Amino acid sequence: MTESEMLKISVEEFSRVQDWMELADRDSAIYQSLRKRYMDLKVILTSSGVNLTEIDRIKA
Numbered sequence: 001m002t003e004s005e006m007l008k009i010s011v012e013e014f015s016r017v018q019d020w021m022e023l024a025d026r027d028s029a030i031y032q033s034l035r036k037r038y039m040d041l042k043v044i045l046t047s048s049g050v051n052l053t054e055i056d057r058i059k060a
Contacts, residue, residue, distance in 0.1 A: 007048055011055065014041040018057050 017038050024031040038058060045052060 003048075007045075007050065010041055010044055010048075011050065014038070014045060015055065017041060021058055 017034055021031060021034045021038060024034060042052065042056070
C-alpha cells in the first residue's frame with residue numbers, strides 16, 4: 001500500500017469516526033471508544049502533514 005493510499009484511508013476513517021461520534025451520546029462507552037480512535041487518527045494525519053482545519057468537525 002502506498003503512502004497516498006494509506007492517507008486516503010485514514011482521512012476517510014477520520015470522517016466516518018466523526019460521523020459516529022456526532023450520533024453517539026457523549027457519556028456512552030461507545031463515544032469514549034470512538035474518541036480514542038479519533039485521537040489516534042488525528043495524530044496519524046497530523047504527523048503525515050495533513051491540515052485538519054477543514055475536516056475536523058469534533059475539535060476535541
